[in-house]
Amino acid sequence: MSHELPKTYDPGAIEPRWAEYWVAEKIFSVKTPAPGSDAAKLPVFSLLLPPPNVTGRLHMGHMFEHTEMDIIIRWRRMRGFLTLWLPGTDHAGIATQLMVERQLASEGSSRQKLGRDAFVERVWQWREHYGGAILAQMKRLGASVDWEREYFTMDEDLSLAVTEVFVRLYEEGLIYRGKYIVNWCPGCMTAISDLEVKHEETAGKLYQIRYPVVGEAGRFVTIATTRPETMLGDVAVAVHPKDARYTALHGKKLLLPLLDREIPLITDELADPAFGTGAVKVTPAHDANDFQIGLRHNLPQISVMDEQARINENGGPYAGLDRYAAREKILRDLEARGLLAGMKDHALPLAKCARCGTVVEPRLSTQWFVKIKPLADRAIAAVEKGEIVFTPENYAKTYFEWMRNIYDWCISRQLWWGHRIPAWHCKACHEITVARTAPATCAKCGGLQLEQDTDVLDTWFSSGLLPFTSLGWPEKTRDLDVFYPTSLLITGFDILFFWVARMIMLGCHFMADHPQGSVPFRHVYIHALVRDAERQKMSKTKGNVVDPIEITEKYGTDAVRFTLASMASPGTDIAFNPDRTEGYRAFANKIWNAARFVFMNLDRVGGVSLTQGAPPGEMKHLEDRWIVSRFNRVAGEVNRGLTEYRFDEAAGAIYKFFWGDLCDWYLEIIKPRLSGPDEMARPALTFLGGILESSLRLLSPFMPFITEEIWHAMYDGKAPEKSIALAHYPRTDNRMLNDEAELEMTILQDLIASIRNMRAEMKVEPKVKTPVRIHADGMVHTLVSENQWMVERLAGVEGIGFADASLAQAPGARTTPRFEVALVYEQKMDVAAERERLTKELKKLEGELANAERQLENAQFLAKAPASVVEGIRRRKAEVELLIAKIRAALDGLV
C-alpha cells in the first residue's frame, strides 16, 4: 500500500482534474425523490444561482458570491440534506441587445438593416457562441451545482411561464397599459424603469424667462426653469393659489414666447412660492409633475421631442434640433427678444440611463405597467412576519423603505431581444387582446388582422419568477413540491430592488397556495462588495480589475476561495489583497505537507487501517485527548459560523486549528511515538489518520480540491465515497470535549513558550540543549513530570530539575501564576535588558492591581456587579499580587 502525493503542492496540477471529475461523474446531480421514498424524508436545502448574464465574464464579485454559495451548499450536502443548487443564465435583454448591436455596427450593419427576425436569430447565435462563459468558468472553479438542470431564461418552458404570468396578472387587473410619463432613454430608445435611472448631481443653470401677459403690453410673468427647451410644449403657467404676487393675474392668458401660443395662468398648489419666481411653466408631456397638473386642469399634452430627443414638428422653427442644440438656440432667441430675465448656477440631480449613460428624458408614451401596490403589500407583510429573514438584518429596513414608497413598474421595453408581450392589436378596431396564444380573430370586431405587440418585457420581469418557474411552474411539478420555497438566496445589495424584491412580490402572489409557503426563499444573505486592495471599486476603466481566473491560476482555487471566505464578514466590503491569498496558498501547502508527513509514516509502518472518522479509542495520551477535544470544539465553531453566515469565523477557526493546533503542536508532540517501534507507531498513526481525515472533511467546503486530492490518496483509491463532498460533515461530539486536557495542554504550552523565550533572549545556540529548573505546585508539578519528554523535546531542553519557590529570584527566571522556570545556563544574560523587561512588566501589573483594588473597594461595584465578575477580579488580583512579588524578587536577584 502506498499513498501517492507529489512532493510539491501544485494546485494547477490537481484542480482541473477534479473539476472535470465532479461534472463527468455527476457528483452534484440530485434526483427529485418520489413521494414516500426514503430520500423524500431528508431535510431539503435548495438555492437558486443568481443567473449570470449571457453577456458576462466572471468577475471577482461572482467568484465571491459563488464561493459563499458553494461553501454553504457543500456544507449542507455533507450534513445530510437533499441539496439542490440550480444554475442558469439570464438573457439580459437590453445588455445583450446592445452588445450584438455593437458587433453589427463594427460590421457596418445594424439591427434595422437586418430586420427584427434576423436580428433575434443573430442574438441567439451570439448567445450560443459567447453565452454561458461564466458557467464554464464555474465548472473550473468547482461550483457544486446540478449541471443537469441548467436553464436559460428564454428557454421555451420558461417563456411559456412568463406568458402565463403576464396573462394572469392582466386578467387580475394587475397589469395595465396606458399613456404616462416614463423614463425614456434616447440612447437605447426604450422606456426604462425607475431603478434603471441613476441620479447624478450636476452643475446646471436656472433660467428665468418672461412670458408676456396677453392684452397687457409690458406686463410679464417670469418663470424659472432648468430646461428651457421644453417650453415648446408648455400649455400653462402655474402659480400657487395663495401667492399674493399673482392674485391680480388669475384667469389671464399668457403668450408663450417664440411660438406665440396663448396659454392660461392657472393656480396649483404644486407651485412653490419660495422657489424661483413662484411661477412655473407647465409641460405635461415632458415632466412627471406637470403631467399631474395637466390632468388636474384638463390641459392638452404636447410632445415636442422624438424618440431620440430631437425636437419634433410641434417645435415650430426648432424642429429637427437635438434637445441641447434647441436649448442654446431658444436661449439666444429669448435673449434677442429681451425675454430672458436672468440665469444663475443651479445644482440639480440629472437622471441618466444606468446602461448607456445618456440623460434620460421624461417622455409621454404608451407602455405596460404592473400595478405594484397590492403585490408590494404582501411582500412587505411576508418580511414583517418573518417568513423571510434578511442577513445582515438592516437590509430589511432598506427593503421596507423602498417597498413602502414604490411606484408602478413599467415593464415594456422597445427592444427586440426578450420575451414578447402576449398582446395582440386589431388593425381594424385597435382593440387589444391579451392571450396565451395568438387569437385568430379580434374578439370585439371579428377582424382578422391582428398584430402582436412589438414590445418585449423588462428582463427582471422574467427573472423575478425564477424561484418557481425554474422548478417547472405553471405545471404542478414534484420539483415544486420538494424544493419550493428555496432555502436561501445569496446575492448583492445592488440587485436588492431589481431582483430580490420582485421575486418576493411575484412569489408571494403566484405561489400563494403552496403548502410549504408562498415566499420564494426563507433567508436572504446579502454579501458585500469586492474591492481592490486600496478599497477602490474594481472597474475596467480604472484598470484595477482582478481577474478571478488569473488569480486562481496563480495561487490555486482553494487559496482564493479561502481568502474570500476569510474576509467575508457581513456588512464589510472586501478589500481583495493578493498578499492575503499568498498566505492562504501557504496554508494549502501546509495541509499538503502535513498529509505527506502522515502518508510517509503510513507507508513506513504499514498495516494501519483507516476508517472514516476513526474512533479515538482509549486516549492514554494527554495530547490525544487534547487534539480530539480541540477538533470537536472547532467543528462546533465552524458549524455555528456557517449557520450564521460567518464565513470569516468558520474559516478562521479551521485555519487556527489545522495550523496552530494540529501542525505546530500535535504533530511535533507525537513524532517520537511515530518513529518508535511499530507497536507504538501503529495506534498513534491510526489516531492521527482519523484526525487528519476528519479535518479534511471539515475543511472540504472551503477548499474542495486539495481535500479531495488528499482524501482519495489517503484511502489509496478505496475511498468510501466517490467524493469527499459526499462524506459526512464533522459535528461536535460532546463526549470528546475535554476541558481538563485543554487546560493541561495550555499550561504545558505556556511552559514551553517561556523556555523558548528565555533561550531566545539569552541567545542560547539552537543546538545546545540546556537543563531547566522548574517550580510548580500540585497538579502542575505532576503534569510537568508526567510530560517531561514533551517539554524537553519541544523546548530544546535536556533535564528538568524541580526547585522551590526561591527559583523566582534566579537570574532571568520566567514567572507565571502557575510556575517559575529558569534555564541552567552559563549566563550571558544582558542584565540591563532583563531589568527593563521586568520593570515594564511590573509596571503593567501594578497598574492592573491598582485597578482591581479600586474596583474591589467600591461598594457599588460589589453590590451591583455579578458575583462571577467580582470573583474573577478577586482571583486575578491574588494572581497579580503573587506575580508582582515574584518579579520584585527577580529584580532583587538581578545583580
Next chain:
RNA sequence: GGGCGGUUAGCUCAGUUGGUUAGAGCGCCUGCCUUACAAGCAGGAGGUCGCAGGUUCGAGUCCUGCACCGCCCACCA
C-alpha cells in the same frame, strides 16, 4: 432633500447580551535549512479603540453632538 454604514496595531480586518490582561493575518525586527513544509520553524516589538460630552460600579461595546470617509434612495421647476 431623505436614509444607512464605517472610523480599533504600519496595512486589511475581528471583537457575541457592557465585565477580569483588546485579538488575527500580512508587514516589520531577531535567531534557525530542527529528517512534512524556508510557501517553513522559534522568539519579539507594535494600539490613550476618530474627537467631545453623557449614562453606568464599570464603555472599544449603549446614548447625544461633532469631524472625516463611503453607500443607497429621491418626479419640485
